[in-house]
Amino acid sequence: MRPTVTATETVRRPRYETGQVGTLARDWLALLKPRVISLVVFTGAAGMMMAPVRIDPFTALVSIFCICLASGAAGAINMWYDRDIDAVMQRTITRPVPAGRIPEGEALAYGVGLSCLSVCLMWMATNTLAAAILAFSIFFYSVIYTMWLKRSTPQNIVIGGAAGAFPPMIGWAAATGHMAVMPVVMFGIVFFWTPPHFWSLALYACKDYGRAGIPMLPVVHGARHTRWQIFLYTIVLLAISLVPSVMHLSGWFYTCVALALGLGFIGCAIRVLLEPQDKDGVSLKGDKAARVSFRFSLAYLFFLFCGLLGDHFLRLWGF
Ligand code: HEM
Numbered sequence: 141m142r143p144t145v146t147a148t149e150t151v152r153r154p155r156y157e158t159g160q161v162g163t164l165a166r167d168w169l170a171l172l173k174p175r176v177i178s179l180v181v182f183t184g185a186a187g188m189m190m191a192p193v194r195i196d197p198f199t200a201l202v203s204i205f206c207i208c209l210a211s212g213a214a215g216a217i218n219m220w221y222d223r224d225i226d227a228v229m230q231r232t233i234t235r236p237v238p239a240g241r242i243p244e245g246e247a248l249a250y251g252v253g254l255s256c257l258s259v260c261l262m263w264m265a266t267n268t269l270a271a272a273i274l275a276f277s278i279f280f281y282s283v284i285y286t287m288w289l290k291r292s293t294p295q296n297i298v299i300g301g302a303a304g305a306f307p308p309m310i311g312w313a314a315a316t317g318h319m320a321v322m323p324v325v326m327f328g329i330v331f332f333w334t335p336p337h338f339w340s341l342a343l344y345a346c347k348d349y350g351r352a353g354i355p356m357l358p359v360v361h362g363a364r365h366t367r368w369q370i371f372l373y374t375i376v377l378l379a380i381s382l383v384p385s386v387m388h389l390s391g392w393f394y395t396c397v398a399l400a401l402g403l404g405f406i407g408c409a410i411r412v413l414l415e416p417q418d419k420d421g422v423s424l425k426g427d428k429a430a431r432v433s434f435r436f437s438l439a440y441l442f443f444l445f446c447g448l449l450g451d452h453f454l455r456l457w458g459f
Pocket residue numbers: 175176177179180183231285297300301302303304305330334337338341438441
């Protein structure tokens with residue numbers, strides 16, 4: 141059942157400029173959440189490059205394009221379904237569907253159409269395993285996370301985070317046609333990265349989520365509890381990120397990168413924990429530490445996977 145949104149505060153709705161082709165194209169692009177796609181695609185490409193086989197450049201490009209399409213399609217379905225809550229959150233009110241610039245039916249058709257296209261193309265270009273995981277990721281993000289977990293439990297992104305962790309496995313499967321330990325470890329890294337990534341943002345977007353009636357962790361259990369959870373997850377993340385080193389899947393270069401980034405992320409989490417706050421844990425400093433932690437999370441994942449790739453190629457070239 142679709143919960144009723146309780147809008148208790150009014151939010152500013154921007155003026156819509158009509159008749160501009162560029163503006164319209166930007167809206168269709170915005171439906172795909174392009175900045176999120178960039179990192180999702182990078183993790184998928186990293187999974188593909190870590191695979192111990194040669195994949196021909198054309199197939200590699202098509203596979204990466206399919207991950208890009210699928211991630212965007214899932215984002216469009218997410219924005220179609222969430223149009224009611226996006227319309228009451230300051231952060232999302234300008235999105236094309238709640239702002240009325242793209243009709244909801246067209247957004248849904250776009251998301252479903254691109255989903256089918258991405259899976260079919262992946263299947264034709266690579267193999268059944270890669271296409272199946274791709275289809276499952278779309279289903280997991282748009283149905284399991286968006287339609288079910290997001291509105292029903294504060295553990296929504298812990299479980300739902302699996303959707304965003306599949307791309308390295310998809311990349312690997314596209315290159316090899318089977319699974320192995322390395323892509324599963326990469327899945328684990330993204331899986332445990334997602335909670336500190338998202339909860340850092342949730343700390344400063346808490347009012348928005350509360351207004352929309354979404355049970356995000358800080359809304360349900362408060363900011364103090366969320367700060368501790370971020371800290372604990374960064375510790376678990378450091379441990380998981382060292383699994384490739386412990387299992388001798390990576391060498392000294394990756395170990396150094398993972399240690400430095402992991403300690404950096406824990407440092408951010410400690411700053412979030414110690415930030416001046418009121419008795420409920422609400423920041424007295426405009427959530428500065430949480431904003432830094434969110435930005436760091438993005439850099440963390442990018443550079444950690446760069447570390448894995450760097451190590452892989454260093455070893456391949458005999459260093
Ligand atoms: C279910 C898991 C996830 C949740 C709930 C989540 C949540 C969010 C939210 C709410 C934002 C802010 C978006 C906005 O303001 O429009 C964001 C930004 C971002 N997320 Fe995540 N995220 C998840 C997983 C991922 C994954 C797996 C990746 C990539 C591997 C990722 C990459 C990014 C990037 C790059 C941004 C910045 C976008 C920008 O600059 O506008 N996220 N995330």
